Amino acid sequence: MTPFQVKDCGLLVRMSGLPSAINLRELRERIAACSENVLFHHFCETQLRPAFDHPDYRNDFAVWAKWYLSDRVLAERLGILDPFSMSSLEELRAVTLDIIDERLSEVAMIPSAAQGDEFFFLETTTVVFHTEEQVTHPRDLAKTIKDMSNGSVYYHFLEARRREPVGTDDFSAWLKEEEKKNAKYIRALESIDFYFHSLGNLKEDIVAALRKVDRKR
Amino acid sequence: MSDRLSAYEGIVGSSRITQLRRIGKKLGGIRVVHVNSTRQGGGVAEILDWMVPLMREAGLDATWEVIEGTDDFFEVTKNIHNGLQGRPVDLSHRGWKIFQEVNEMNMERLRPTLTDADIVVIHDPQPAFLLPLCSERKGKWVWRGHIDISRPFRPVWKVLRTMLEKYDASIFSMCEFAQALPHTQYIVPPSIDPLSSKNRDLDMSELENVRARFGLDPERPLLVQVSRFDRFKDPVGVIQAYRMVRKVLPVQLVLAGGTATDDPEGKAVLEDVMEVAEEDPDIHVLNLPPNAHETINALQRLADIILQKSTREGFGLTVTEGMWKGKPVIGGDTGGIRLQVVNHHTGFLVNTPEGAAHRIRYLLHHQNRISEMGAVAREFVRENFLLTRHLREYLTLFLAIRRETDVRRLEV
Incomplete structure (x- = not known):
């Protein structure tokens, strides 16, 4: 053999250039438009960031839904997504958007974060x-x-x-x-x-x- | 082979040091110039104090330049600083004129160095106007914002933005601080040097000397906040929290700080703090010189709990320092403190003097939690906030920006 x-490897993090999202509708729009690198970062590269070993959820969208939108139902639905079980990042994007669309159809008011608690879209350079x-x-x-x-x-x-x-x-x-x-x-x-x-x-x-x-x- | 880089192998492992040497080699001795506004005092000077020599040891031709300014200039830049952190300030046309003139004066002195540099890193707003004055520049210019500009006072930001837009890239400590700018914005949290005089291990005799020097009682719990005398650090709020605890527990408080040459407001804040302290013998307000690193180190090690009750904070290196010394930190729920202080893991985030008092009492009644959280805090810093990680990200960033386009992967 x-x-x-x-x-x-290590990560060099940078802003993706997308505007931040302050509510669930904006989050949906940005996820629909972001690059695959952005999606990969918020689902998969979270493991390499400063954090403790047992966060509630592995992906940033679920964490944000729980802590800043105070939407625990959405957080649980997003939190169970396993990006590595999907055939591609596009499939992951489609499933994520579907969950958000479903939630938007259920709630009477669009869940919103306070100013200062927006979701920021990041991407990285991986240094190998x-x-x-x-x-x-x-x-x-x-x-x-x-x-x-x-x-x-x-x-x-x-x-x-x-x-x-x-x-x-x-x-x-x-x-x-x-x-x-x-x-x-x-x-x-x-x-x-x-x-x-x-x-x-x-x-x-x-x-x-x-x-x-x-x-x- | 450099001795200084190797000295960190015992703390972070030899592979991390090898990585730094590899990136340095790949950069091939490029000329990097850092520019800020003070050689001593404050987190930026402390970072550059280790970063520049280590960049040199990694193979770069790195230097550090400090702009010179008048009292008027530093009054203006303090106002700019406050404005960027969200406080409404009155900055007149004359103020901006002073800002530009001092930058012009410094440009004349620094022009040959800055023009030829491969990379220029401008730290904070004070020297930001150097770039528009350097039309013949050859290299890439990066603006490094160390402060919390998440919600700036718009009139100040609008003027500064016209200068920053011309840079090739910018660096912020947290994504929350980044602003809409027409270039790549990198996120690089700062770090501490574990071998510096401020963070190295101290002998018990050194601790006892400092304890005796300031008349601290070894039998009673000690709360310590180390920071410049700056209103955003909320020293008065710390005294209020101490007084609430003092009613039920015999604690002592140290507020240790100093003033920097680029911070004219420090003296007034110190006077306010002294007045609020009202000569309480258990409140020790220490105005220390900028080189009192061992004293600060000893005070942090003597503390039972570290406080950093800021209302705005770029990152809060004193939080990192306290955590590295194995102490839980009660910090303001703001800026970079949020990155470091995680409730029930490394300390507590608080929003009011009442919140701080509550958490102080909790910890003093649960002494085992003090040591448990302190141990977690130290490892958290080792993994995330030591200078080797910080240096690696800077060197990687230099590689990335010299390639013109954003790259997904770099092989070193």
Whole structure:
């Protein structure tokens, strides 16, 4: 197998250029018009931002609905969305808009935030760092992942799904170089319900899943 | 190989330092000039104090220039500062003229440096007019706003905006501060230097010296607010909160601050604070010189609880400093304090002296929460608000703006 090259990453955040949204109708308009990078940031890159391990919801739209629109029904509906289960960001956008449209049809007054609590649309530049580290054998993968930074876990397990081969994490893509031989590792990684984890928890789960396979060998 | 960058490996890990060196190498020794209005006093000077040497060690040709101004000029810029933070101010045509003239005077001195620089970073509004005066500039100019301009006093913002529009990019500490400008606006929270004299570990003897010097009682809880004597920091509100707690608990309060050369209002605020303190022996109002870093460090370490009851705040580096020392922070529910103080995790956000008093009493009655929150606070700072993260984002930003277009991915 080709050695697996470990990378790390960080984000440089910038304003998307879209006006902020102060109510649910404006949020809908902006989500309909924003770039896929903006959508990806507010659904997926939230993991790399300063936060504590157990926020109510993983995506920014659900958090904003709960705290600033005080609409817990909408927050719960948006909060369960798993962007990585969708076939594309366009599908994610369509589902998100559908949930908001449904909510707009239910409420008597449009939920609105106070001035100063608007939703700001952001996007990022991902800075990818090449490290000297590499893995040459699948049995060493768990040990390497255990020592990885959150940036590396994010890059290889979450961000990877946006790159070719789309929908696959980097570890699985590497293991598929010898798919038959590594089938148990691949299945173990596939079994992880990862989106609602913090990166710290996700790392623990990946390591545990791989080690379980090692023990059975 | 630089020693100073390596010194942070023990705190953030060697991979983070390797990353900084890699980006620095990729930037290939570009010439970067930072410009602000004071060498000492306040968060901006403290940031530049470490950032410029570390940029040099990462391989950039970085320098730091300070504009010189008259008393009149700093009166005007204080008004601009207050106006940007939302206070209605009376800025006359003459005031803006003084602002421009002092920038022109400084431009004559700085012209060769600024014209040839690959990147110029102008910090805060004071030197903002330098760009319109540098028509022959070769590099990219970035405006870095350190203050909360989320709801500026419009007449001040409208004039300043005409200057800022000409920049190639701007940087804000939080997205809430960004304004409609015709260029890319980056969001980069500031940070602290864990090895600086203000944040390094201190021996017990150093703490005891400071405790004795200011006559602080080791047997009674100590509340500390460190900040410039500035009305937006609400020192009077802190005294009000202390008095509410003092009725039931024998606390002591330290209000430690100083004034900066670019802040003419500090003296008046200090006088107000002294008057409100009414010679209470348990209120220690300390007007410290700008280089009293070890003293500030010791006071923060001696504190049971750190206060930062600001009503407007750009970021609040004193909050970060307190958290790094393992203390819970009771902070004003505003600006960058919201990024750092998370209720029940690292401290409490409050809106009134009453709210502050309530949270002080809660913590003093739950001593275990003080240590638990303090430990969480320190790790939160390690992960998010140390200078290595800050430096990495600046260097990345330099790479990005030199490419002309917004890039989705950079490989280093």
